Amino acid sequence: MLAVAAACHAQAGEASPPPLDQASLERLDAQASRLERLHALVVAEQGEIRFERAYGGPGVDRPTNVKSLSKTVLAALVGAAIEAGYLDSPDQPVAELLGPRVPAEADPRVREITLGHLLSLQAGLERTSGANYGSWVASPDWVRDALSRPFVDEPGGRMLYSTGSSHLLSAALTRAGGESTLTLARQLLGEPLDIAIPAWPRDPQGVYFGGNDMQLSPRALVRIGELYRLDGVIDGTRVLPEGWVEASWQTRGRSPWTGDGYGYGWFVTELAGEAAYYGRGFGGQALYVIPGRGLTVAITSDPEPPSPGGQFQQMLHALVEGMLGAP
Numbered sequence: 001m002l003a004v005a006a007a008c009h010a011q012a013g014e015a016s017p018p019p020l021d022q023a024s025l026e027r028l029d030a031q032a033s034r035l036e037r038l039h040a041l042v043v044a045e046q047g048e049i050r051f052e053r054a055y056g057g058p059g060v061d062r063p064t065n066v067k068s069l070s071k072t073v074l075a076a077l078v079g080a081a082i083e084a085g086y087l088d089s090p091d092q093p094v095a096e097l098l099g100p101r102v103p104a105e106a107d108p109r110v111r112e113i114t115l116g117h118l119l120s121l122q123a124g125l126e127r128t129s130g131a132n133y134g135s136w137v138a139s140p141d142w143v144r145d146a147l148s149r150p151f152v153d154e155p156g157g158r159m160l161y162s163t164g165s166s167h168l169l170s171a172a173l174t175r176a177g178g179e180s181t182l183t184l185a186r187q188l189l190g191e192p193l194d195i196a197i198p199a200w201p202r203d204p205q206g207v208y209f210g211g212n213d214m215q216l217s218p219r220a221l222v223r224i225g226e227l228y229r230l231d232g233v234i235d236g237t238r239v240l241p242e243g244w245v246e247a248s249w250q251t252r253g254r255s256p257w258t259g260d261g262y263g264y265g266w267f268v269t270e271l272a273g274e275a276a277y278y279g280r281g282f283g284g285q286a287l288y289v290i291p292g293r294g295l296t297v298a299i300t301s302d303p304e305p306p307s308p309g310g311q312f313q314q315m316l317h318a319l320v321e322g323m324l325g326a327p
Contacts, residue, residue, distance in 0.1 A: 017293045020323065025051050028323040035315060037284050037301040037308075039064065042218045043323070046294040047226060052218070057300060063198050063215035064300050069287060070200075070214035071166050072279025073189075075119050075248060075265025076224055077181070078169055079232070079240040080188035086177045090116030090247070090264070097172040098143065106147050112155045115172065118165045119264040120252040124153040128164030136164055142203040143171045159253025159262050166211025167203070174207050181208035192237045193227060195220035212281075218298040225289045225296035228266075228277070249277050257310055271317060272324035283307040286316050293324065 020043070028051060032041050039057030043050050052060045066073070081087045087097075095102045095111045102110060113123050126149035128136035139145040146164030153160065170181045177184045182199055190197045198215045202208050216224075223234070228248070232240030244264075251261030251268050261268035266277045271290065278288045284301025299316055 020045055020050055020295075024323055024325065028319065029053065031319055031322050035284075035301075035312075035319070037312065039300045039302060040218045040298075041319075042222050042298045044222050044226060044296045047230075049219075049222070057302065058217075060218045063196065063217050063220070065303050066214055066216050066221065066285045066300065067281030067283060067303055068163065068212055069221070069279045069281035069285040070209070071163075071211045072265040072287060073185075073214055073216065073224060074166055074169055074181075074210055076227065076240065077173065077185050077189055078115060078119060079244040079248070079264075081173055081177060081184060082244070083232075083239065083241045084188055086173070086184070087115065090114060090119060094118060094168055094172050097176050098147075098168070099175065101143050101147075101171060101175070103144050103148050107151055109151055109155060110147055113168075114155070115169065116252075116264070117155050118169050118172075119248075120262060121159050121161055121165055122153075122156050122253050123160065123162070123165045123168075124151045124155045124157050125149045125160070125162065125164070126152050127160050127162040128167075129162050133163070140204055142167055143205070143207070159255060161255070163211040167207070167209065170210025171207045173210075180206075181210065189224070189239070192239050193220070193223040193234060195223050218300050221287045221298035221300075222296050225287050225298065229289050229291055229294070229296055258313075269317075272321040272326035274324060276320070280313055282309075284312045284316060286313070288320055290320075290324070297323075 032038055038055045040054045040060045042052040042060055054060050058064050092115050094113050094115055117123050128146055136145055146168055173181050173184055185197050200214045227234045227239055228245050231245050248264035248266055250263050253262050266279055269276050274290050274292045276290045280286050283303035286299040288297040297320055
């Protein structure tokens, strides 16, 4: 069982949300069983695991590739690094942290890009995802390649989904912390959350991939979700700065595909009338936090292509909405 204190966001005297009943969990299981790609599903309510089941894959307690859900985890790590004093704030210019890794010929606007811009995918640089992904990961220096791309918007402009932006965060963490992103993740997240964080791929310079291919178990993902549900404090230890969760869940840009808001590593939406925050990864990896109901939901799925993409994400939304009682 996951044992963490309940969040204290509700005002005194406010009615408690209705707890999940057995019918809701049975409905969830039945609906999940029909999703062929689904590997595992874990639901925590008010800090206690109410439902967990492996439908395939490695199970609920073994690490699996969470693909771009890594961006949500990396955002948590940036927050933890700010709390620990390795980084100053989301307003810190990334060029200040990367130093000589910034190409001399880079557009001067590169020096306007902040950590916050990278977290919210608003760097303004041409995307390294989508059609550009293959050439980016085949380049000899991922940091140089990402920073050398042309600007297609101003820093702080529209959301441009780009794993290159997330990777710049990993490179900045490595230089600022004097340790690898893996070491920092284990120290700042793994230890206080009591979760295992195995090594994952690195770029040609040895920087751990920022924003993709992290290996985490569904139970570990629930712990990360709980950290946010509990406003950055878990088991009595403050891991994220005060105000970090609120800032992370503030809409800063919008997905051009779904229209959902995007904050610092989290999408912002509404499910069954409840404010909901989620991270997602290729093939059906997802982490939901629904504060009004005290719920954290971790989902892992078959990550191998071909993937039904956004269509499958909508199926996962429907899964959560069904659990919440939506018809």
